[in-house]
Amino acid sequence: MDGKTVIITGSNTGIGKYTAIELAKRGAHVILACRDRKRAEEALKDICRLSGNNNVEIEMLDLTSLKSVRECAKRLRGRLSKLDVLINNAGVMMATGKSVDGYEIHFAVNHLGHFLLTNLLLDLMKKAPSARIINVSSINHAFFNCTINWDDINFEKPHWRINAYSHSKLANILFTNELARRLKGTNITANSLHPGVARSEVIRYMCGRYQIILNFLIFLITPIWWCLTKNLEQSAQTSIYLACDRHLDNVTGKYFSDCQERQSSKISRDEQAAERLWKLSEEMTQLNDALKEVRNEQND
Incomplete structure (x- = not known):
C-alpha cells in the first residue's frame, strides 16, 4: 500500500479504526473521515502509534448532512492528487430519527451519504493507476425478505428499526452493483462485503x-x-483484503464475506432495482447539481 491514499469513513472506532491501523501498517496514507473531532484525534494517535506510520490525518465528515458530504468532498478534491481506495465503512444501527435533510437516519447515513461522497470523489479515483471502492454492507440485507421500500422510502409508517437498517444494507449492495456497471472499463472497481x-x-x-x-x-x-x-481484528479482515489483495485488480460488482466471494440475496442482484435506486438516490442527494459544482471547479 506504499504511496496509496485511502479514505475510510467512520474510522475513529470499531472495524473502521482497526482497518485504518492495518492499512497504515502497510504504508498507506490514511485519511480518517469522521464526524466527531475529539474521538477522531484520539483514534489518530492510536493508529499512528500502533502502525508506526504518521502519514494519517483527519477529515471531518458528517454523513447525516448532505451539505457536510459536499464540503468534505470539495476539500479532498482541493488537496489530493489522486485517491486509490475509498472504504465506505461508517454506519448506524437501531437508530431513531431523521437526518439533517429529513431522511430516515439509516438510509441517510448508511446509503445516501456514501452514495453522494463516492460520486463526488470519482474524478480523484480516475487519477489513480487503479482504484477500489469498498462498501461495507451486512448479511442483514437478506433478512426479513428485505426489499427496497419504494412506497415508503423514508419509513414514515410505523416500523421496526432493524428493518430500516436491513433496508439500508440492501441499498449498499444495489448501489455497489450499479456503480460497478457504470464504471465498467475504467480503472475503478466497486465491491461490497459483510464484515461479520x-x-x-x-x-x-x-x-x-x-x-x-x-x-x-x-x-x-x-x-x-x-x-x-467476531472480534474487531476478524471483522476487519474482508475490508483489508478487498483494499490490498493484488488478485482483485479486475474484480468488480461482487459481494464478499470472510475474504471470499459469496452470493448476496436475489433482490440485491436485481439490475432494474439497482438502476431505480440509483435514480432515486440522485434525486434525494441532488447529485446532478453537486456534479455541476465539480465541473465549475475544474473550469476555474
Whole structure:
C-alpha cells in the first residue's frame, strides 16, 4: 500500500479504526473521515502509534448532512492528487430519527451519504493507476425478505428499526452493483462485503432498554455468542483484503464475506432495482447539481 491514499469513513472506532491501523501498517496514507473531532484525534494517535506510520490525518465528515458530504468532498478534491481506495465503512444501527435533510437516519447515513461522497470523489479515483471502492454492507440485507421500500422510502409508517437498517444494507449492495456497471472499463472497481458480526459493535449500537436486554441475553448464551460473533481484528479482515489483495485488480460488482466471494440475496442482484435506486438516490442527494459544482471547479 506504499504511496496509496485511502479514505475510510467512520474510522475513529470499531472495524473502521482497526482497518485504518492495518492499512497504515502497510504504508498507506490514511485519511480518517469522521464526524466527531475529539474521538477522531484520539483514534489518530492510536493508529499512528500502533502502525508506526504518521502519514494519517483527519477529515471531518458528517454523513447525516448532505451539505457536510459536499464540503468534505470539495476539500479532498482541493488537496489530493489522486485517491486509490475509498472504504465506505461508517454506519448506524437501531437508530431513531431523521437526518439533517429529513431522511430516515439509516438510509441517510448508511446509503445516501456514501452514495453522494463516492460520486463526488470519482474524478480523484480516475487519477489513480487503479482504484477500489469498498462498501461495507451486512448479511442483514437478506433478512426479513428485505426489499427496497419504494412506497415508503423514508419509513414514515410505523416500523421496526432493524428493518430500516436491513433496508439500508440492501441499498449498499444495489448501489455497489450499479456503480460497478457504470464504471465498467475504467480503472475503478466497486465491491461490497459483510464484515461479520463484531461483538463490541452490536452492543455499541444498542441503547437504553435494548442494550440491557442484549447484555442479559449475551450473559445467558455466552459460549454461543462467542462462536457466532467476531472480534474487531476478524471483522476487519474482508475490508483489508478487498483494499490490498493484488488478485482483485479486475474484480468488480461482487459481494464478499470472510475474504471470499459469496452470493448476496436475489433482490440485491436485481439490475432494474439497482438502476431505480440509483435514480432515486440522485434525486434525494441532488447529485446532478453537486456534479455541476465539480465541473465549475475544474473550469476555474
